[in-house]
Amino acid sequence: MILYNRPMRLFSQTFSINDAEQGSGQPAGRAAPAGSLTFREVYADYAAGTPLLPAARQALLTWLDALPGNPSSVHRRGRLARRGLNEARRELASCLGADASELYFTSGGTEALNWAARALAAHGRQSRKPLILCSAVEHQALRRPLEALADEGGCRLQLLPADRYGCLDLAAAANGLDDPETGAVCLMLVNNETGVIQPAGRLAALCRERGILFLGDAMQAAGKLALDLRRLEADYLVLGAHKFGGPVGTGVLYARQGSPLPPLLYGGPQEAARRAGTENVAMAAAMAAALRTRTDELVETEARLSLLDQRFCDGLRQLDGCRLLVPRQLRLPGYISVLLPRFDAETWLILLDRAGIEASAGSACAAGALEASPVYLAMGLPPEKARHVVRFSFGWTTTAEDIDYCLQVIGRTLAKAASRKDEL
Ligand SMILES: Cc1ncc(COP(=O)(O)O)c(C=O)c1O
Known part of the structure; x- marks a missing residue:
């Protein structure tokens, strides 16, 4: 399959920064996060579609x-x-x-x-x-x-x-x-x-x-x-x-x-x-x-996803301005809606995508539309806040490394935004 002008391997792709610099497959238009982070593809949109078993x-x-x-x-x-x-x-x-x-x-x-x-x-x-x-x-x-x-x-x-x-x-x-x-x-x-x-x-x-x-x-x-x-x-x-x-x-x-x-x-x-x-x-x-x-595999997957969910939520709680919308006990593990500060959800999705992370905002069918999701509005979120909500949805291929990478990318993006660097 060809996507982004290169052969695509879904769900577990990693590149070292050095590999990427040598042109060994870093997707066109995608930027590895600066520093020692290793570029990684993380599929975090299981609620929209799942990999074929x-x-x-x-x-x-x-x-x-x-x-x-x-x-x-x-x-x-x-x-x-x-x-x-x-x-x-x-x-x-x-x-x-x-x-x-x-x-x-x-x-x-x-x-x-x-x-x-x-x-x-x-x-x-x-x-x-x-x-x-x-x-x-x-x-x-x-x-x-x-x-x-x-x-x-x-x-x-x-x-x-x-x-x-x-x-x-x-x-x-x-x-x-x-x-x-x-x-x-x-x-x-x-x-x-x-x-x-x-x-x-x-x-x-x-x-x-x-x-x-x-x-x-x-x-x-x-x-x-x-x-x-x-x-x-x-x-x-x-x-x-x-x-x-x-x-x-x-x-x-x-x-x-x-x-x-x-x-x-x-x-x-x-x-x-x-x-x-x-x-x-x-x-x-x-x-x-x-x-x-x-x-x-339901029971085993739920147990694994619960741990990954907790890891992600604990990490998000450490990041300034991130707000989790729904407590874990009310939802399935692996569906995490988070209000991310500084940028609207669309901008976040582009920044995440450039770093290799595929997440979503609102329902996938409504992606591209600028309006806030009716679901978040029905939950009483004011439109200006609803426009900041990003949904990460993980599944059976997700690993702890994927979660840590997502946290690092979000953390670095926020840190860069805070220091007002315009190289995002
Ligand atoms: C809760 C819910 N209902 C209905 C649909 C529509 O299903 P389909 O994409 O198979 O037409 C979706 C798809 O995202 C969904 O999540």
């Missing part, structure tokens, strides 16, 4: 090479493809505590959330319960389709407030559940910008007691939190492979047996005639392999 790559390539394959064909290769698809669905279902018949393959989270939003609106119209409650910190992949449906008159939408850490205000949500017009409630399990773990289990149970449908966005939770749909009383759940080591462009909509699910695409009989079109066996198999790996 070896097991997922293996499954992807095996199926791509194996078949012209259409799972609807009756011949041997067709039957093989069908078997591959069924196995992938079963594997995913077993990771989630679901039945295979409850899983529908999609092109990713956005499609699955749009589909679920339409299902909720259709249910609201039929049951004369058109009100949909949705947290104020939901991803735009859900918020926008709900707003569009509301604009078309397909539902009414009410946002549920979050507290200063971005956690749903459960008491306000419970009040909304008592409105006789409430037909559905939506909440992400883990917030993509802060890593905050939402009280989805409790809210889903309250919904179940009242016969209200519950949609959970598990895009940031799958493969990172233990998910068991036998206990989580969600009617719909959404996941996407590129957040847990699978390829980008594939995801799953879970719809509990009996939950209304009008067809998304009309055509052939695929996906129980609800999403027509030839299924992508290779992507499904890769997604299943990735979720299996992450589920099996």
